[in-house]
Amino acid sequence: MGGRPRWDWAQLHASFSEALRCTRRRVEAPGGVEALVLRVILDNKASLSAAGKRSWEFILSNLRDPVLDELDISQLRAALLEWYGAQGRSLPWRIRPEERGDRAAPDPYAVWLSEIMLQQTTIPHATPYWRAFLERWPTVHDLARAPREDVLAAWAGLGYYARARNLHKCAGVVSNELDGVFPADLEALKALPGIGDYTANAIRAVAFDQAASVVDGNVERVISRMFALETPLPKAKPQIKALAGALADPARPGDYAQALMDLGATVCTPKSPDCARCPWRRACAAQAAGVQTRYPLKDKKKPKPVRRGVCFHVMRAGGLWLRRRPETGLLGAMMELPGTDWTEAGPGDGDVAAAQPFQGLWRDAGEVRHVFTHFELRLTVLSTEADLGWTPGDGAFFEITELDAAGLPSVMMKAARLGIRAKARLL
Numbered sequence: 331m332g333g334r335p336r337w338d339w340a341q342l343h344a345s346f347s348e349a350l351r352c353t354r355r356r357v358e359a360p361g362g363v364e365a366l367v368l369r370v371i372l373d374n375k376a377s378l379s380a381a382g383k384r385s386w387e388f389i390l391s392n393l394r395d396p397v398l399d400e401l402d403i404s405q406l407r408a409a410l411l412e413w414y415g416a417q418g419r420s421l422p423w424r425i426r427p428e429e430r431g432d433r434a435a436p437d438p439y440a441v442w443l444s445e446i447m448l449q450q451t452t453i454p455h456a457t458p459y460w461r462a463f464l465e466r467w468p469t470v471h472d473l474a475r476a477p478r479e480d481v482l483a484a485w486a487g488l489g490y491y492a493r494a495r496n497l498h499k500c501a502g503v504v505s506n507e508l509d510g511v512f513p514a515d516l517e518a519l520k521a522l523p524g525i526g527d528y529t530a531n532a533i534r535a536v537a538f539d540q541a542a543s544v545v546d547g548n549v550e551r552v553i554s555r556m557f558a559l560e561t562p563l564p565k566a567k568p569q570i571k572a573l574a575g576a577l578a579d580p581a582r583p584g585d586y587a588q589a590l591m592d593l594g595a596t597v598c599t600p601k602s603p604d605c606a607r608c609p610w611r612r613a614c615a616a617q618a619a620g621v622q623t624r625y626p627l628k629d630k631k632k633p634k635p636v637r638r639g640v641c642f643h644v645m646r647a648g649g650l651w652l653r654r655r656p657e658t659g660l661l662g663a664m665m666e667l668p669g670t671d672w673t674e675a676g677p678g679d680g681d682v683a684a685a686q687p688f689q690g691l692w693r694d695a696g697e698v699r700h701v702f703t704h705f706e707l708r709l710t711v712l713s714t715e716a717d718l719g720w721t722p723g724d725g726a727f728f729e730i731t732e733l734d735a736a737g738l739p740s741v742m743m744k745a746a747r748l749g750i751r752a753k754a755r756l757l
């Protein structure tokens with residue numbers, strides 16, 4: 331059996347509409363809404379297997395119009411876009427509706443830069459970096475030609491340094507292979523280094539005003555509350571994506587995507603949503619039930635494992651010894667204070683002795699803590715003075731007054747400063 335699955339459309343439509351009604355009105359469906367939808371899937375499992383396991387998203391995308399008929403979608407779109415026109419955020423890489431006359435279109439290079447920086451960073455933290463990058467490298471050709479060390483040093487403090495390496499690689503590809511023109515096509519964007527599904531969609535929406543599914547944490551929160559979704563994240567992602575897509579305005583997809591993100595960032599905030607200011611308050615199921623902050627439901631996070639290590643803070647004549655990390659792996663190609671491996675067991679005395687650059691009088695300067703995506707690091711800093719005659723095998727001494735320009739990642743900057751403070755206390 332091939333081709334389209336033999337769904338019982340009438341039953342699917344009826345059951346799924348019922349499921350959505352229950353969700354929105356907080357009516358208890360027998361066994362819960364998920365059970366209801368599951369029952370529909372099981373009732374149709376012959377078709378399901380013949381079709382090769384269709385997903386929730388498939389069902390939603392096929393049924394979203396009848397499901398959402400209950401809401402006045404055009405009214406929701408109009409209310410959201412009107413709110414965006416009056417109260418949406420002004421961001422430097424964005425062209426707001428009222429600016430369209432003066433500035434024809436956003437610069438895809440500037441938008442791409444902002445989206446890469448914002449992948450793991452807040453807007454207030456990323457914005458000065460974004461401005462500095464554009465001032466120093468105004469075009470993608472300038473960035474592609476820049477030495478990678480300069481790009482990594484300018485990125486220092488933004489974290490997740492693989493992004494900086496990919497940023498430079500991507501600039502090279504766009505400059506050398508695409509004549510400096512960023513593509514608007516989803517797959518072509520995703521083929522570029524460092525651009526995943528979310529970033530590609532965000533670039534398409536913001537830079538090219540294309541219909542694109544841009545679902546960040548803000549959008550997840552708004553949609554979960556609007557529909558009082560009982561499925562926890564991350565399992566609810568496809569459902570949220572489909573619902574956000576169904577509500578999107580085909581005439582202004584870029585503004586819609588940005589408006590929805592702004593609504594989550596400024597009104598539908600995690601702890602105290604300001605529903606009185608919300609353009610969607612009349613349609614919002616969580617608001618109607620007075621349980622806004624219950625959503626989005628989330629699977630419990632496992633605590634992060636703790637890894638321990640030791641690093642060596644070696645100073646001489648006002649300089650601090652730094653070297654470059656290996657190309658690949660965590661903090662790849664960034665500057666560092668040399669040290670042991672970072673492990674959950676922590677380094678033993680033998681590991682510390684083997685990693686020390688020379689035998690000396692090492693003082694314990696204290697410990698720095700830093701949270702990475704998958705673990706928390708506790709790094710003990712051992713400090714000493716090097717003899718004038720000692721020559722480091724690799725790296726060099728950097729003036730401590732110029733450490734900001736050395737391109738140290740945050741964790742290493744913390745360790746450098748801790749060692750400098752400890753030394754100052756001894757003087």
Ligand code: SF4
Pocket residue numbers: 552555556597598599603604605608609610611612614615616617622
């Ligand atoms: S009404 Fe309140 S909870 Fe619902 S989407 Fe708006 S701000 Fe969020």
